[in-house]
């Protein structure tokens with residue numbers, strides 16, 4: 098991917114930020130839940146239960162609700178996002194919720210923050226999908242202390258290879274090659290164009306983790322609840338009840 102995906106994605110998110118205000122406000126007021134189906138934290142365990150005394154960073158924080166959940170669990174939280182419009186919402190909601198979060202406007206691939214400054218890093222559809230893994234994972238590794246953990250949630254590769262090139266909803270057939278999968282360019286699709294996002298094959302994720310120096314602690318594939326009937330983010334519930342549309346990697350930087 099040689100196009101300037103950072104600027105493209107920043108422009109997409111600035112233009113779309115107003116559409117995320119309501120959802121962000123709702124999530125700031127709710128218990129932690131994850132992904133497009135809002136799966137409960139008690140089933141997934143993405144966050145440490147007690148974060149008192151921990152330093153944590155959210156990479157690509159959007160409206161900042163994940164940062165808010167970590168602050169409410171006692172962590173000292175930093176949150177970075179490339180979109181000033183998304184950050185404006187995050188800052189306002191943080192103030193309303195009385196949380197003290199260090200918000201930074203910048204690229205999660207090059208935060209400029211010191212080495213080994215964090216015990217915990219997380220990204221839910223932030224750097225996790227909008228930055229090339231080979232770049233942002235190295236930055237996350239640098240930011241973590243030895244024994245620090247990184248959790249990230251994003252699109253499952255199946256969701257990308259089952260999505261038509263037109264941008265139409267995912268189907269139960271293969272629309273793109275799996276071999277050499279890198280992500281998807283949604284900028285010129287016919288239906289609801291957006292930015293450029295990234296995902297790898299399983300083998301490539303594992304090879305990259307090994308190369309950077311992460312150990313895998315857990316891996317989760319997320320499905321839609323059986324009670325769901327609607328389509329979310331171009332994933333029909335019926336599809337996601339049979340195929341995982343999202344994945345969560347839990348990584349550790351060895352001591």
Ligand SMILES: C[S@@+](CC[C@H](N)C(=O)[O-])C[C@H]1O[C@@H](n2cnc3c(N)ncnc32)[C@H](O)[C@@H]1O
Pocket residue numbers: 103106107110111156157158159160161163177178179180183203204205206221222223224227228
């Ligand atoms: C979907 S939001 C993620 C926040 C939230 N968890 C959510 O799911 O709504 C995606 C965010 O990633 C941010 N983003 C995209 N590329 C980025 C980059 N290179 N560095 C930092 N943030 C980035 C966007 O600005 C956007 O606010």
